[in-house]
Amino acid sequence: MVVLGAGPAGLVLANILLDRGIDCVVLERAGRGDVRARARAGFLAAHTVRVLRQHGLAGGLDRHGRPHSTCEFRSEEGRFRLDYSGLGLGERHTVYPQQDLVADLLARFEERGGQIRFATEAVAVRHADTPRPEVEVREADGRPGLWRARYVAGCDGRHGAARRSLPPGTVRHHRDHGVTWLGLLAQAPPSLDAVGYAVHARGFAGHMARTSDITRYYLQCERGMPAHAWSPERIWDELDLRMRAREYGPLHRGPLVQRTVVTLESDVMEPLRHGALFLAGDAAGLISPSAAKGANLAVLEADLLARALIDDLTANDPGGLNAYSARGLTHIWRAQEFSHWMTALLHGPAGTDGESRFHNSLRRSRLTSLRTSRSHQDWFAEHYVGI
């Protein structure tokens, strides 16, 4: 088995397979240090934690992860909080930075004797329609190489080789939400004990805890704005304004240790299987970060694919592999639907024309419904923390 990519999808898959005695190698374009340092997601759904525990992959998050169950919405109409662990299915998130999870998964894979080739870029997957697919690679020293396997898992993200190798006829469902965020990591403790979503005429602002001294903030910005266009003072002033710090309490300021421009886009590849090549994680579908689903979907798909591969390779039962695409797509579209709803809830058009006013009034009405309707809150909680 060849697994492309050492992100959450590839490493969860490789760990589960190796644990069941299935020989697999992980090919990763980046170096070990880069893979361990990529700060991205942090909110793990209850299902994600269950999957990781079930496979003995939750040691770090059980020791250091922090339960989280409240979000707060702020807008021109005031603020309200939802304790979602008391709503819907009664589940909560565990906050654990993605780079720490990836470091744990890497360590576990290598402890078990797993083989991972860093700085090895997959260039193309060939002959996926045969029982002996090949992965053409560029090795760390620049020389070409070739890996052969029974199956190839494309867990190499949206710009990876798996997507580039799909046959004609693969459908890419795509949506650009027309929204851009400046993603920030501040070396400062969280400013509130909740995820903060601020809807403001100047654009969205978000607050998400990561650790006791690192906090993620998001600021909606103009498309095309360079990550370093605004000074730290301008960023903190903008966050204060949009989060309404004067009314609801100050934000803890600190050095901005990471800035990323995030274009809110979603896509889904269909199908998720092409002969011996399977897509999982961001390679299968990209999801806008509004509802923090990306890393959770990656783990869910890796688990689904791992079970199907184990049935096929150890019990000669191809049923799971044949159903993988349809099953995966069902989960992906459910997450996309909720994420799309969140994106519409948090961003409105900036204009003052009739159409912009219409959309902004709808958005206000949605927030009011979420504030006042218990059944709407139950629906929200189920989808927000579920996957």
Ligand code: RFL
């Ligand atoms: P990854 O983590 O991108 O890993 C893919 C790996 O493949 C490697 N690769 C290749 N290797 C070999 N050959 C090639 N040709 C290759 N091309 C690429 C890459 O180097 C990399 O190591 O994908 P995976 O495993 O599918 O995991 C997906 C998640 O990482 C992603 O969905 C989330 O990080 C998205 N996301 C969030 N998700 C959440 O659930 N909650 C969040 O709060 C959240 N916040 C975020 C996010 C993504 C962000 N970025 C990327 C814009 C915040 C940000 C800023």
